[in-house]
Amino acid sequence: MVYDFDTVIDRLPTSSSKWSYRKQRTGVEDVIPMWVADMDFACAPEIVEAIKARAAHPIYGYTVRTDAWYNGLINWMKKRHDWSRIQRDWICFSPGVVAGFNMTIQAYSHPGDKVILQPPVYYPMKNAIFNNGRQMVENPLKIVNGRYVMDYEDLEKKIDGRTKMIILCSPHNPVGRVWTRSELEQLVEVCERKDIVIVSDEIHLDLILGKIKHTPTAIVSEKAMQKTVTLVAPSKSFNVAGLTNSAAIIPNKKLRDAFLNVLQNNSVGGGNIFGAVAQEAAYAHGEPWLEELLVYLRGNLKYFEDFLAEKIPVLKVYPLEGTYLAWVDCTSLGMDDASLKEFMLKKAKLWFDEGTMFGNGGSMFMRINIACPRSMLKMALERLEKAVKAL
Numbered sequence: 001m002v003y004d005f006d007t008v009i010d011r012l013p014t015s016s017s018k019w020s021y022r023k024q025r026t027g028v029e030d031v032i033p034m035w036v037a038d039m040d041f042a043c044a045p046e047i048v049e050a051i052k053a054r055a056a057h058p059i060y061g062y063t064v065r066t067d068a069w070y071n072g073l074i075n076w077m078k079k080r081h082d083w084s085r086i087q088r089d090w091i092c093f094s095p096g097v098v099a100g101f102n103m104t105i106q107a108y109s110h111p112g113d114k115v116i117l118q119p120p121v122y123y124p125m126k127n128a129i130f131n132n133g134r135q136m137v138e139n140p141l142k143i144v145n146g147r148y149v150m151d152y153e154d155l156e157k158k159i160d161g162r163t164k165m166i167i168l169c170s171p172h173n174p175v176g177r178v179w180t181r182s183e184l185e186q187l188v189e190v191c192e193r194k195d196i197v198i199v200s201d202e203i204h205l206d207l208i209l210g211k212i213k214h215t216p217t218a219i220v221s222e223k224a225m226q227k228t229v230t231l232v233a234p235s236k237s238f239n240v241a242g243l244t245n246s247a248a249i250i251p252n253k254k255l256r257d258a259f260l261n262v263l264q265n266n267s268v269g270g271g272n273i274f275g276a277v278a279q280e281a282a283y284a285h286g287e288p289w290l291e292e293l294l295v296y297l298r299g300n301l302k303y304f305e306d307f308l309a310e311k312i313p314v315l316k317v318y319p320l321e322g323t324y325l326a327w328v329d330c331t332s333l334g335m336d337d338a339s340l341k342e343f344m345l346k347k348a349k350l351w352f353d354e355g356t357m358f359g360n361g362g363s364m365f366m367r368i369n370i371a372c373p374r375s376m377l378k379m380a381l382e383r384l385e386k387a388v389k390a391l
Protein backbone atom coordinates (compact mmCIF):
# COMPACT_ATOMS: atom_id res chain seq x y z
CA MET A 1 0.00 0.00 0.00
CA VAL A 2 1.19 3.50 -0.80
CA TYR A 3 -0.95 5.11 1.87
CA ASP A 4 -0.80 4.41 5.60
CA PHE A 5 -3.99 3.33 7.34
CA ASP A 6 -2.25 1.40 10.14
CA THR A 7 -0.76 4.21 12.20
CA VAL A 8 -2.79 5.11 15.26
CA ILE A 9 -3.05 8.90 15.33
CA ASP A 10 -3.82 10.73 18.56
CA ARG A 11 -6.90 12.83 17.82
CA LEU A 12 -7.32 14.20 21.34
CA PRO A 13 -5.48 17.46 20.65
CA THR A 14 -7.78 18.14 17.64
CA SER A 15 -11.18 18.80 19.29
CA SER A 16 -12.56 15.68 17.63
CA SER A 17 -16.17 15.10 18.70
CA LYS A 18 -15.63 11.35 18.43
CA TRP A 19 -12.78 11.41 20.97
CA SER A 20 -13.19 14.58 23.05
CA TYR A 21 -16.73 13.88 24.23
CA ARG A 22 -15.94 10.54 25.80
CA LYS A 23 -16.11 11.50 29.46
CA GLN A 24 -18.82 14.12 29.00
CA ARG A 25 -21.22 11.96 27.00
CA THR A 26 -20.56 8.50 28.37
CA GLY A 27 -19.12 9.11 31.82
CA VAL A 28 -16.30 6.69 30.93
CA GLU A 29 -12.95 8.26 30.09
CA ASP A 30 -11.25 5.28 28.48
CA VAL A 31 -13.90 3.97 26.08
CA ILE A 32 -12.78 3.35 22.51
CA PRO A 33 -15.07 5.61 20.48
CA MET A 34 -16.62 3.80 17.50
CA TRP A 35 -19.80 5.80 17.19
CA VAL A 36 -19.95 8.92 14.99
CA ALA A 37 -19.20 8.35 11.30
CA ASP A 38 -15.73 9.69 10.77
CA MET A 39 -12.56 7.70 10.30
CA ASP A 40 -9.44 7.50 12.46
CA PHE A 41 -7.26 7.67 9.34
CA ALA A 42 -5.23 10.59 8.04
CA CYS A 43 -6.94 11.90 4.94
CA ALA A 44 -5.28 11.77 1.53
CA PRO A 45 -1.93 13.64 1.52
CA GLU A 46 -3.08 15.32 -1.70
CA ILE A 47 -5.90 16.97 0.27
CA VAL A 48 -3.60 17.96 3.13
CA GLU A 49 -1.19 19.58 0.66
CA ALA A 50 -3.97 21.51 -1.06
CA ILE A 51 -5.24 22.82 2.26
CA LYS A 52 -1.72 23.80 3.36
CA ALA A 53 -1.17 25.61 0.08
CA ARG A 54 -4.37 27.61 0.50
CA ALA A 55 -3.66 28.25 4.19
CA ALA A 56 -0.32 29.76 3.18
CA HIS A 57 -2.21 32.67 1.67
CA PRO A 58 -3.12 34.69 4.76
CA ILE A 59 -6.46 36.16 3.72
CA TYR A 60 -9.49 33.97 4.43
CA GLY A 61 -12.32 36.22 3.34
CA TYR A 62 -15.64 35.20 1.78
CA THR A 63 -15.30 32.71 -0.99
CA VAL A 64 -17.01 31.49 -4.15
CA ARG A 65 -16.98 28.04 -5.64
CA THR A 66 -14.59 27.62 -8.55
CA ASP A 67 -14.91 25.88 -11.91
CA ALA A 68 -12.69 23.17 -10.41
CA TRP A 69 -15.21 22.61 -7.62
CA TYR A 70 -18.13 22.12 -10.03
CA ASN A 71 -16.21 20.21 -12.69
CA GLY A 72 -14.56 17.96 -10.14
CA LEU A 73 -17.94 16.85 -8.85
CA ILE A 74 -19.39 16.45 -12.35
CA ASN A 75 -16.44 14.32 -13.46
CA TRP A 76 -16.47 12.28 -10.27
CA MET A 77 -20.16 11.40 -10.62
CA LYS A 78 -19.61 10.44 -14.23
CA LYS A 79 -16.50 8.41 -13.71
CA ARG A 80 -17.43 6.57 -10.53
CA HIS A 81 -21.22 6.54 -10.56
CA ASP A 82 -22.20 6.53 -14.25
CA TRP A 83 -24.08 9.80 -13.99
CA SER A 84 -23.10 11.52 -17.22
CA ARG A 85 -24.32 14.91 -18.28
CA ILE A 86 -24.80 16.60 -14.90
CA GLN A 87 -25.21 20.25 -15.78
CA ARG A 88 -23.34 22.75 -13.72
CA ASP A 89 -26.41 24.80 -12.88
CA TRP A 90 -28.10 21.72 -11.34
CA ILE A 91 -25.51 21.80 -8.56
CA CYS A 92 -26.33 23.81 -5.45
CA PHE A 93 -23.86 24.23 -2.62
CA SER A 94 -24.96 23.15 0.85
CA PRO A 95 -22.85 23.49 4.01
CA GLY A 96 -23.57 19.86 4.85
CA VAL A 97 -25.86 17.00 3.97
CA VAL A 98 -27.84 17.31 7.20
CA ALA A 99 -28.33 21.01 6.50
CA GLY A 100 -29.24 19.95 2.96
CA PHE A 101 -32.06 17.62 3.92
CA ASN A 102 -33.35 20.11 6.48
CA MET A 103 -33.56 22.68 3.69
CA THR A 104 -35.33 20.25 1.37
CA ILE A 105 -37.99 19.78 4.04
CA GLN A 106 -38.44 23.55 4.17
CA ALA A 107 -38.48 23.77 0.38
CA TYR A 108 -40.91 20.98 -0.48
CA SER A 109 -43.38 20.82 2.41
CA HIS A 110 -45.29 22.96 4.86
CA PRO A 111 -45.62 22.58 8.63
CA GLY A 112 -47.93 19.65 9.35
CA ASP A 113 -47.11 17.88 6.07
CA LYS A 114 -45.82 14.32 6.08
CA VAL A 115 -42.30 13.14 5.26
CA ILE A 116 -41.45 9.44 4.88
CA LEU A 117 -38.42 7.70 6.37
CA GLN A 118 -37.29 4.09 6.15
CA PRO A 119 -36.20 3.14 9.66
CA PRO A 120 -33.99 2.05 11.21
CA VAL A 121 -32.30 5.08 9.69
CA TYR A 122 -29.78 7.89 10.32
CA TYR A 123 -31.38 9.75 13.24
CA PRO A 124 -30.83 13.40 12.16
CA MET A 125 -33.45 12.73 9.47
CA LYS A 126 -36.12 12.24 12.12
CA ASN A 127 -34.90 15.32 14.00
CA ALA A 128 -35.09 17.35 10.81
CA ILE A 129 -38.72 16.37 10.32
CA PHE A 130 -39.75 17.16 13.90
CA ASN A 131 -37.64 20.32 14.21
CA ASN A 132 -39.35 21.69 11.13
CA GLY A 133 -42.81 20.86 12.48
CA ARG A 134 -43.59 18.15 9.92
CA GLN A 135 -45.02 14.69 10.61
CA MET A 136 -42.81 11.65 10.27
CA VAL A 137 -44.31 8.65 8.51
CA GLU A 138 -42.42 5.40 8.81
CA ASN A 139 -42.02 2.92 5.99
CA PRO A 140 -39.87 0.43 7.94
CA LEU A 141 -37.36 -1.77 6.16
CA LYS A 142 -38.13 -5.50 6.26
CA ILE A 143 -35.68 -8.29 6.86
CA VAL A 144 -36.08 -11.01 4.24
CA ASN A 145 -33.68 -13.96 4.28
CA GLY A 146 -31.29 -12.14 6.57
CA ARG A 147 -31.17 -9.02 4.43
CA TYR A 148 -32.90 -5.64 4.70
CA VAL A 149 -35.23 -4.73 1.85
CA MET A 150 -37.75 -1.96 1.17
CA ASP A 151 -41.47 -2.54 1.61
CA TYR A 152 -43.09 -0.97 -1.45
CA GLU A 153 -46.64 -2.05 -0.61
CA ASP A 154 -46.42 -0.40 2.78
CA LEU A 155 -44.88 2.70 1.18
CA GLU A 156 -47.75 3.00 -1.23
CA LYS A 157 -50.29 2.67 1.59
CA LYS A 158 -48.56 5.31 3.70
CA ILE A 159 -48.66 8.05 1.07
CA ASP A 160 -51.69 10.34 1.27
CA GLY A 161 -52.51 13.89 0.22
CA ARG A 162 -50.34 15.40 2.95
CA THR A 163 -47.27 13.35 2.10
CA LYS A 164 -44.79 15.50 0.22
CA MET A 165 -41.51 13.65 0.21
CA ILE A 166 -39.39 10.69 1.20
CA ILE A 167 -35.85 10.96 2.52
CA LEU A 168 -33.97 7.96 1.22
CA CYS A 169 -30.66 6.82 2.64
CA SER A 170 -28.57 5.33 -0.17
CA PRO A 171 -26.32 3.53 0.69
CA HIS A 172 -28.29 2.95 3.85
CA ASN A 173 -26.97 3.98 7.25
CA PRO A 174 -27.17 2.00 9.54
CA VAL A 175 -28.24 -1.25 7.86
CA GLY A 176 -25.39 -1.18 5.32
CA ARG A 177 -27.43 -1.92 2.20
CA VAL A 178 -26.40 -0.65 -1.21
CA TRP A 179 -29.70 -0.46 -3.08
CA THR A 180 -29.72 -2.18 -6.46
CA ARG A 181 -30.90 -0.40 -9.54
CA SER A 182 -34.00 -2.56 -9.62
CA GLU A 183 -34.86 -1.72 -5.99
CA LEU A 184 -34.49 1.97 -6.76
CA GLU A 185 -36.63 1.62 -9.88
CA GLN A 186 -39.44 0.14 -7.81
CA LEU A 187 -39.16 2.95 -5.27
CA VAL A 188 -39.18 5.61 -7.98
CA GLU A 189 -42.20 4.00 -9.61
CA VAL A 190 -44.25 4.41 -6.40
CA CYS A 191 -43.00 7.94 -5.66
CA GLU A 192 -43.56 9.08 -9.23
CA ARG A 193 -47.09 7.70 -9.37
CA LYS A 194 -47.94 9.18 -5.97
CA ASP A 195 -46.20 12.44 -6.84
CA ILE A 196 -43.80 12.84 -3.94
CA VAL A 197 -40.27 14.24 -4.04
CA ILE A 198 -37.35 11.87 -3.40
CA VAL A 199 -34.51 13.32 -1.40
CA SER A 200 -31.69 10.85 -1.84
CA ASP A 201 -28.97 11.17 0.78
CA GLU A 202 -26.00 9.58 -1.00
CA ILE A 203 -23.24 10.75 1.30
CA HIS A 204 -21.86 7.18 1.57
CA LEU A 205 -21.85 6.66 -2.22
CA ASP A 206 -18.13 5.95 -2.55
CA LEU A 207 -17.89 3.56 0.39
CA ILE A 208 -18.85 0.35 -1.34
CA LEU A 209 -17.49 -2.77 0.33
CA GLY A 210 -19.54 -5.51 -1.31
CA LYS A 211 -20.43 -6.50 -4.86
CA ILE A 212 -23.36 -4.16 -5.51
CA LYS A 213 -22.44 -0.97 -7.30
CA HIS A 214 -23.93 2.29 -6.05
CA THR A 215 -26.57 3.70 -8.40
CA PRO A 216 -27.59 7.33 -7.97
CA THR A 217 -31.39 7.31 -7.63
CA ALA A 218 -31.71 10.11 -10.17
CA ILE A 219 -30.25 8.08 -13.02
CA VAL A 220 -32.64 5.14 -12.98
CA SER A 221 -35.06 6.93 -15.35
CA GLU A 222 -35.98 10.34 -16.72
CA LYS A 223 -38.85 10.41 -14.22
CA ALA A 224 -36.42 9.77 -11.39
CA MET A 225 -34.21 12.58 -12.66
CA GLN A 226 -37.14 14.99 -12.42
CA LYS A 227 -38.30 13.85 -9.00
CA THR A 228 -35.00 13.48 -7.15
CA VAL A 229 -32.77 15.78 -5.14
CA THR A 230 -29.38 14.09 -4.69
CA LEU A 231 -27.27 15.02 -1.70
CA VAL A 232 -23.58 14.22 -2.00
CA ALA A 233 -20.31 15.21 -0.35
CA PRO A 234 -16.68 14.14 -0.18
CA SER A 235 -16.93 14.19 3.62
CA LYS A 236 -17.42 10.49 4.38
CA SER A 237 -15.37 9.14 1.47
CA PHE A 238 -12.34 11.33 2.18
CA ASN A 239 -12.72 11.94 5.92
CA VAL A 240 -13.22 15.69 5.68
CA ALA A 241 -16.56 16.02 7.49
CA GLY A 242 -15.24 18.82 9.72
CA LEU A 243 -14.80 21.03 6.66
CA THR A 244 -18.58 21.35 6.11
CA ASN A 245 -19.02 21.17 2.37
CA SER A 246 -21.57 19.33 0.26
CA ALA A 247 -23.80 19.63 -2.76
CA ALA A 248 -27.41 19.10 -3.78
CA ILE A 249 -27.84 18.04 -7.41
CA ILE A 250 -31.29 19.08 -8.59
CA PRO A 251 -32.05 18.67 -12.32
CA ASN A 252 -35.70 19.81 -12.01
CA LYS A 253 -35.78 23.60 -12.19
CA LYS A 254 -38.84 24.03 -10.03
CA LEU A 255 -37.36 21.90 -7.26
CA ARG A 256 -34.01 23.63 -7.66
CA ASP A 257 -35.45 27.12 -7.43
CA ALA A 258 -37.36 26.19 -4.29
CA PHE A 259 -34.17 24.82 -2.72
CA LEU A 260 -32.12 27.87 -3.72
CA ASN A 261 -34.78 30.09 -2.22
CA VAL A 262 -34.44 28.36 1.16
CA LEU A 263 -30.65 28.50 0.88
CA GLN A 264 -30.84 32.22 0.30
CA ASN A 265 -33.35 32.78 3.10
CA ASN A 266 -31.01 31.03 5.50
CA SER A 267 -27.95 32.90 4.20
CA VAL A 268 -25.86 29.76 3.99
CA GLY A 269 -24.59 30.10 0.44
CA GLY A 270 -21.02 31.18 1.19
CA GLY A 271 -19.30 28.16 2.55
CA ASN A 272 -15.92 27.36 3.98
CA ILE A 273 -12.78 27.97 1.93
CA PHE A 274 -11.04 24.82 3.11
CA GLY A 275 -14.08 22.65 2.48
CA ALA A 276 -14.12 23.78 -1.12
CA VAL A 277 -10.36 23.23 -1.50
CA ALA A 278 -10.68 19.75 0.01
CA GLN A 279 -13.45 18.81 -2.41
CA GLU A 280 -11.46 20.01 -5.41
CA ALA A 281 -8.36 18.08 -4.32
CA ALA A 282 -10.32 14.95 -3.37
CA TYR A 283 -12.11 14.61 -6.70
CA ALA A 284 -9.08 15.62 -8.76
CA HIS A 285 -6.35 13.62 -6.98
CA GLY A 286 -7.93 11.45 -4.28
CA GLU A 287 -9.01 8.39 -6.23
CA PRO A 288 -5.89 6.23 -5.62
CA TRP A 289 -6.20 6.94 -1.89
CA LEU A 290 -9.89 6.04 -1.92
CA GLU A 291 -9.15 2.76 -3.72
CA GLU A 292 -6.64 1.80 -1.03
CA LEU A 293 -9.00 2.91 1.71
CA LEU A 294 -11.64 0.54 0.31
CA VAL A 295 -9.16 -2.35 0.31
CA TYR A 296 -8.29 -1.57 3.94
CA LEU A 297 -11.94 -1.26 4.99
CA ARG A 298 -12.78 -4.57 3.31
CA GLY A 299 -9.91 -6.09 5.27
CA ASN A 300 -11.27 -4.59 8.49
CA LEU A 301 -14.72 -5.93 7.70
CA LYS A 302 -13.39 -9.42 7.10
CA TYR A 303 -11.40 -9.26 10.34
CA PHE A 304 -14.49 -8.04 12.20
CA GLU A 305 -16.82 -10.69 10.73
CA ASP A 306 -14.35 -13.53 11.29
CA PHE A 307 -13.69 -12.43 14.86
CA LEU A 308 -17.39 -12.34 15.71
CA ALA A 309 -18.07 -15.65 14.00
CA GLU A 310 -15.22 -17.41 15.78
CA LYS A 311 -15.10 -15.76 19.17
CA ILE A 312 -18.40 -13.98 19.84
CA PRO A 313 -20.96 -15.87 17.71
CA VAL A 314 -23.74 -14.63 19.98
CA LEU A 315 -23.49 -11.30 18.09
CA LYS A 316 -24.87 -11.29 14.55
CA VAL A 317 -23.55 -8.83 12.00
CA TYR A 318 -25.62 -7.98 8.92
CA PRO A 319 -23.91 -7.99 5.50
CA LEU A 320 -22.12 -4.66 5.13
CA GLU A 321 -22.44 -3.79 1.45
CA GLY A 322 -21.69 -0.11 1.90
CA THR A 323 -20.59 2.45 4.53
CA TYR A 324 -18.08 1.53 7.26
CA LEU A 325 -20.78 1.17 9.91
CA ALA A 326 -21.49 -2.41 10.94
CA TRP A 327 -25.02 -3.18 12.12
CA VAL A 328 -24.86 -5.77 14.85
CA ASP A 329 -27.78 -7.62 16.41
CA CYS A 330 -27.12 -8.17 20.12
CA THR A 331 -30.49 -9.75 20.96
CA SER A 332 -28.93 -13.06 21.99
CA LEU A 333 -27.11 -11.38 24.86
CA GLY A 334 -30.53 -11.43 26.54
CA MET A 335 -30.49 -7.85 27.84
CA ASP A 336 -32.76 -4.86 27.37
CA ASP A 337 -31.62 -1.71 25.53
CA ALA A 338 -30.61 0.21 28.65
CA SER A 339 -28.52 -2.65 30.03
CA LEU A 340 -26.95 -3.29 26.62
CA LYS A 341 -25.78 0.32 26.45
CA GLU A 342 -24.46 0.14 30.00
CA PHE A 343 -22.71 -3.16 29.25
CA MET A 344 -20.94 -1.79 26.17
CA LEU A 345 -19.78 1.37 27.90
CA LYS A 346 -18.95 0.17 31.39
CA LYS A 347 -18.02 -3.49 30.91
CA ALA A 348 -16.62 -3.61 27.39
CA LYS A 349 -15.43 0.04 27.45
CA LEU A 350 -16.65 0.58 23.92
CA TRP A 351 -18.72 3.50 22.67
CA PHE A 352 -21.06 2.50 19.86
CA ASP A 353 -24.25 4.17 18.61
CA GLU A 354 -27.20 2.37 20.18
CA GLY A 355 -29.67 0.91 17.72
CA THR A 356 -32.62 2.61 19.40
CA MET A 357 -31.33 5.99 18.19
CA PHE A 358 -32.17 4.89 14.64
CA GLY A 359 -35.85 4.37 15.44
CA ASN A 360 -38.15 1.50 14.65
CA GLY A 361 -36.23 -1.77 14.22
CA GLY A 362 -33.16 -0.57 16.11
CA SER A 363 -33.83 -2.15 19.48
CA MET A 364 -31.02 -4.47 20.67
CA PHE A 365 -28.70 -3.40 17.84
CA MET A 366 -25.42 -1.54 17.99
CA ARG A 367 -23.89 0.40 15.10
CA ILE A 368 -20.14 -0.06 15.12
CA ASN A 369 -17.78 2.19 13.17
CA ILE A 370 -14.97 -0.02 11.85
CA ALA A 371 -13.01 2.77 10.08
CA CYS A 372 -9.96 2.72 12.31
CA PRO A 373 -6.47 1.17 12.23
CA ARG A 374 -6.68 -2.63 12.43
CA SER A 375 -4.81 -2.66 15.75
CA MET A 376 -7.51 -0.47 17.28
CA LEU A 377 -10.26 -2.67 15.86
CA LYS A 378 -8.47 -5.71 17.30
CA MET A 379 -8.23 -4.09 20.72
CA ALA A 380 -11.93 -3.22 20.63
CA LEU A 381 -12.95 -6.73 19.63
CA GLU A 382 -10.79 -8.23 22.36
CA ARG A 383 -12.47 -5.99 24.92
CA LEU A 384 -15.85 -7.08 23.58
CA GLU A 385 -14.96 -10.77 23.67
CA LYS A 386 -13.68 -10.52 27.24
CA ALA A 387 -16.79 -8.67 28.42
CA VAL A 388 -19.19 -11.11 26.72
CA LYS A 389 -17.33 -14.13 28.08
CA ALA A 390 -17.53 -12.69 31.60
CA LEU A 391 -21.33 -12.56 31.46
Ligand SMILES: Cc1ncc(COP(=O)(O)O)c(C=O)c1O
Residues within 6 Å of the ligand: 036, 037, 095, 096, 097, 098, 099, 122, 169, 173, 201, 203, 204, 233, 235, 241, 245, 246
Ligand atom coordinates in the same frame (compact mmCIF):
# COMPACT_ATOMS: atom_id res chain seq x y z
C1 LIG B 1 -26.62 9.24 5.92
C2 LIG B 1 -25.86 10.42 6.42
N1 LIG B 1 -26.20 11.66 6.00
C3 LIG B 1 -25.55 12.75 6.42
C4 LIG B 1 -24.49 12.66 7.32
C5 LIG B 1 -23.78 13.89 7.80
O1 LIG B 1 -23.65 14.82 6.79
P1 LIG B 1 -23.00 16.24 7.05
O2 LIG B 1 -21.88 16.06 8.00
O3 LIG B 1 -22.57 16.67 5.68
O4 LIG B 1 -24.08 17.11 7.58
C6 LIG B 1 -24.12 11.39 7.78
C7 LIG B 1 -23.03 11.25 8.76
O5 LIG B 1 -22.87 10.26 9.39
C8 LIG B 1 -24.80 10.25 7.30
O6 LIG B 1 -24.46 9.03 7.71
